[in-house]
Amino acid sequence: MMGRRKGEVVRSFLLTLLAIFVMFIILFPVYYIFVVSISPGSTLATTEFHLIPRNVSLDSYREVLFGFSGSKLSENFTGTIEGSAHVQDGRLYLLEGTIKGEVKYGPFTGLVFEIPVKNLVFDVSTDVNAQGQLKGEVKGLFILTRINDDGTVGFAIMRNVELKGGTIEGTHVSGPMEKYVVARNSGTLRFTNIGKFVNSKFFGYLKNSLIIATITVLLTLLFVVPAAYAFSRMKFFGREHVLYFYLMFTQVAGGLGIAGLIALYGMIVKLGLYDKLPVLSFIYAAGSVPFNTWLLKGYIDSISPDFDEAALVDGASYLQIIRHVLLPMALPGIATVSIFAFIGGWTEFILASLLLTEPNQPLSVWIYLLLGGIGRGIDWSYFAAAALLFALPVFVAFMLAQNYIRSGLTVGGLKE
Structure with a gap:
């Protein structure tokens, strides 16, 4: 008995060391970028790397946030x-x-x-x-x-x-x-400090990113919530096949690549919608509807339909059921969909660079354009600081909604 318990302790210890090693491998690039961002004049071409930087400077962050450049x-x-x-x-x-x-x-x-x-x-x-x-x-x-x-x-x-x-x-x-x-x-x-804030390129692009991502989340929820409820609760012809077809179609359409981009660009220009932030959000939301509908439908399936039937007996309409019954109970699934939609609108840069002019481009395009300085003396500390600041909102959103996301992805709704 004693030997068995000792073996379990050793096994747990080894598994813990393995988990720490894996986490170190995963997080090391992030830590490396952080070290570069606080090291003055650092470059990726250096032959030395210090896990703890000798000289710490926040000049790169100050330049990103309040620099003219x-x-x-x-x-x-x-x-x-x-x-x-x-x-x-x-x-x-x-x-x-x-x-x-x-x-x-x-x-x-x-x-x-x-x-x-x-x-x-x-x-x-x-x-x-x-x-x-x-x-x-x-x-x-x-x-x-x-x-x-x-x-x-x-x-x-x-x-x-x-x-x-x-x-x-x-x-x-x-x-x-x-x-x-x-x-x-x-x-x-x-x-002045006011002048630095107003004229910072970072805050201008940040505003564009927030507008795009926020509208994307709102449009996604507007489309996905009713669709997921309909696929989960209502019976209609082809219900079992429509969503599968929708998912497959979007995957095939995504594989068209450059041809799809050309067609999309031509259509947007013909309709006079070029350089419009809400149009980009609409495209992002439309592209994410199939997957997010599938995800939210799975969560709604785990919620007992007895709640819907009780609300119908009390005279509630379908919209009232969605608003007063479904939304509170499906909050983990909705939070998961919102995070995915936010990340999609926040990080995409191909369509943003194609369909928007420079004043309306988001942070993702600006970060990408910073790499254009490779071979021409790019300031890697500046780039590293900008990259970490760009990733910060996504990290904060995950931290605030992690419990909802965990529950939404594991389909932990109420059951009979």
């Missing part, structure tokens, strides 16, 4: 202009000076800049000749496409610049500028 900013600005100038024949000639401006988002300042300028010409409403130091207020459109590592403006353009009001040796001047101002590797610029 070359995306285009185009916003109205207000500011001041100072410099040596003279007025002659209704024109103000600014020989050399500085424009100090700021971009606001509502009442909050998003960024401030200071750019040296020279040889600017304004059309002003005065014929009085004067010269001296110009001081005035300006407004216009500030377009920024690059910031240098040292904080200087890499490339920016100021368009539609207008001198709202100013003085030069007692002469009041105002008027529009003839040209636009180009700033290349000159001047300084500073984003």
Whole structure:
């Protein structure tokens, strides 16, 4: 008896070690990406790897969440202009000076800049000749496409610049500028925290992903719940074969690959639905209906039909049965379907890259496009941080709904 118990302990210990080893193999890539994300200047080409990084830095996460990184900013600005100038024949000639401006988002300042300028010409409403130091207020459109590592403006353009009001040796001047101002590797610029948040590419793509995934979940539930109830409870001709055929058809259609994408693209463009986020969600939801209907039907089958019959006797309609009886009791199955639909809408990138333009593309496409920097000095710390942040919502959703998912996948509904 003692030897048998000892053998069971040894067996349990060995199985535990095996489980730990398997989990280590499965989770090691995730841990490796995490180490890369918090290691400054790390690359996958290094010959060394430390399980515990020597230098820890959150700069990559800060850059992903609140970095500009070359995306285009185009916003109205207000500011001041100072410099040596003279007025002659209704024109103000600014020989050399500085424009100090700021971009606001509502009442909050998003960024401030200071750019040296020279040889600017304004059309002003005065014929009085004067010269001296110009001081005035300006407004216009500030377009920024690059910031240098040292904080200087890499490339920016100021368009539609207008001198709202100013003085030069007692002469009041105002008027529009003839040209636009180009700033290349000159001047300084500073984003505030509000500006970093608003202009972060990550949050823009995150918004698109949330819209697509949320609409996908809602549409999936709208189609799947009634369909699963009908297949589980109602008797109609071909009930035993329709869902099998539907599943088989979607698998065959999925195998068409590029031909299917071309046909889908042509149809979307012909209908004028190109670059519409809800359309993409509708496609995702339609593609997931067969599998999720099958999944939810299996769970509803495990719920006793006596509840439905009791509700019918009390005068409830089928919609009331679904809402007040089925939904509360089938919550684990519905949660499982919702998670699968959310993951499908969150992670898909082929259709998203094909049917959406860059401003409307989700995080999945942005993450994929980051890989385009391979061979051209991609920042692997930046990529690793972006990849982990992209995976975080799915992880959180699984953690919050894990009990429902476990019950939904094991078909643990109420039984007679």
